[in-house]
Amino acid sequence: MSSIPSFPENTPHILVLGMGGTIAGLAPNPEENPLQYQAGQVAVDSLLSQVQSAIPQGIKLVSHQLANINSRNLMDSHLTEMGLAVREALADPLVKGLVITHGTDTIEETGLFLQATCGNLAQTCTKRVILTGAMLPSNAPGADGPQNLLDALRWASMAIENCPAGIYAVMDGRVCMAMDLAKRHATALNAPLQNSPSSPVGLINLSWLSGVKAVQAAWNADLPIPPVGEWPWVEVLTSHAGARPETVIQWLASNVQGFVIAGSGHGGFHDAWAAPLERAMAQGIALVRTTRTGAGATLANIPEVDAVGCRASGPLTAPRARIALQLALYAAKQTNLAGKPLTWQDFFARIADLPEIR
Ligand code: ASP
16 A cells, blocks of 8 residues: 555555546547547556645545556456455544545446445444546546545545545535446546436535435445355346347356346336246346336336346446346345345345435
8 A cells, every 4th residue: 555645654544445447547649639548547646646735734645556447347356356445444443534536437336336335334434435537537638537536535534524424426526425326428527427416525415415314324234245256147138129039048058147137118128038038037047127218217017017036126227236136146145055045136125225315
């Protein structure tokens, strides 16, 4: 781990975990073409050095590079390592809060993962974890990363009386719960917060805060973090015009353990998939339905009655439903081993049925 700036090891600090992303990206020709770049090029301690002079006095920082990737390449193993690092830091009395710099492509998956595996621990340890990223590489004119990083640091170190502990995300001067963050635009600077509940950093409105508290009250037990190599295999299949049964059938000979169907409209899927999906479920493959529309909840037995065992995703988008199903399948396996079985549907419901902040 490295410290920015250096200070005695036993000093309370904010821990900044670097995962890479555009915030750590470099463009070869930033003036002419800032959108042609490589993500995950700059070390997290360099990102902190660049904003050092603007860091509010009294905030001590320690940084740790967990990965330096383009987040479109995020793997289960990254999530395991991140989750374990976050849990360790939350339990460390010297760590007062955490910031994670992350690519925005899959920040949605990470937000849900951290809420489901570390959300309760953050509350009991009364600390905040703040995810942030950027839409422009670090050397682009007007790069948004430095301000996002500063906002995240400010948010992480804010007095606990002003904002409950928990897992948040900060982008483009606004904040939301990390599980609500989703990239909804390919290029806009506020892409990860479009259509998301948000309010200006430092100016939390009270109704928003009560929504956060409702989520915190409902989330009273974290799910286990699957060890590297033990994540259930779950695929997202998108239903579309002209869908073929083969798209589902080809999976039936694999070890896949779950499907998230990104369905049309209410989360329905092409009739051509009905018989093969029935076969999949009979084989023990878990099935979750969600909508590919990008907004709105997917409800049980709408538009048709669901097959027994199939679960509607509620408000979870396909990427979030996929992580939720992986965690639910893994948690169900653990309770089976412990002799007090709960189903994957029980665990999935804990996540999907959380109050929505809207
Ligand atoms: N492809 C980049 C990533 O997710 C995009 C970004 O960070 O904004 O790592």
